[in-house]
Amino acid sequence: MRTASGATLDFGRLALLLLLMGASWYFWYSPVLWPVKVLVVMMHESGHAIASLLVGGSVDRVHLQLNEGGSCFSRLPPGVFNRVIVSSAGYLGSAVAGAGLMLATFRFRLGRAVMGAASVWLAVMGFFYAGDLFTLAFCLGMALAMGLGARFLPTGLVDALNLFLSAFTALYVIFDLRDDLWNSAVRAQSDAAILASETWVPSIVWAALWTLLSLALLAVSAYWAMHAKPGGGVKLPPVARARRV
Template sequence: MKTASGAQLDMGRLVLLLAMLGVGWYFWYSPVFWPLKLLVVMMHESGHALATLLVGGSVDRIHLAANESGECLSRLPPGVFRQIAVYSGGYLGSAIAGAGLLLATFRFQLRRWVLGAACVWLVVMGVMYAGDGFTLAFCVGTAVVLGLCAKWLPDGAVDFLNLFIAAFTALYAVFDLRDDLWNSAVRSRSDAALLSDITYIPAIAWAGLWTLLAVGLLAVAAWWSMHARPRHLQMPPMSARARRA
């Protein structure tokens, strides 16, 4: 299948992505994946932090907990739209991170740059905003591990690691919405409930909107990632008369 630009579906990428999603799904509750889950929680809280800064607020601190929960404490200027942006920044932020990782890994093949950017992000967030020793230790420790992987792993292993992090992040973003927003007991304490209090729009409506946006964004990113552009543009052959001229 080709797109209008001539990009063609890469079956190898598609099979690999589906296999990694399947592994993540099947072993979802394995303790081996705990660091990756906490990494995505950090993406969620970073989404809140970035949205806060973009609307003119300030971030006090970020907390991560070993039970895979987190919180971002910030100060906002008055305004309902600012609150909507910040409360929406968590779930949509993790979906954007998953989409960006899929594109950077599959389509642009940035390899070690992906791990390097993750290291910088974790160190900056940990040093500037970590509100406790556990959060700081996780951010710096994970950055060190990813940095060592970027430096010492062979190219093939770096590609595999990037692909798995991208697939797992996308999967977690969807599961995060499912568990936190579509479970009524959890939803009553979620960002959707906070928005419901200030907008009078039911929390379930915010849950539906965020789910549609997140799934749509991840689907578009996956589509682009699975379609490789032609590697070389070939000029049409010149006629003998054109060469003589």
């Protein structure tokens, strides 16, 4: 399969992506994956925080919880539009993070820079916005791990870890949307319920909109990330030719 730019489907990348998603699904309840789940929760809360700043508001604090919960407390300028943007930025922010990881790592070959940027992001969230000791320790610990990985790990392993994070994030977003927005009891306490009270648009409509946008974003980014640009693969060093005597 070839795109308009001439990029072709990289079956190796696709197979690895599907393998990682399958492994994540199979080991979903393993405690080994707990730090990655909390990391995705931080992506969600960071989406709220960034949106709050973009609309001219401020962020008081961000909390992460051991049970994979999270919250972002911010102050917003008055207006329904600001509330819509900030409330929508949680679920969509997680989808944007997963999509960005895939595209930056495999479409633009920026895997090491992405891991370094993630380290800086976590350090900033920890130092400036952590609202409790656990959130601070988690952010700084993950920032240190990612910083060391970006500095010392081989490029291939960095790419593999980024792909795992993007695959896991995509899967978590899907499960999160299903559990939070399509469960009526949970939806009544979710961001969708907040917007329903602000806009008079039913929470189920917001749930459907966020689900469609998130899935579309992840699908498009996966499509582009799994297609290698012509000549964009890993290049081996040239082999020196022996001189004739």
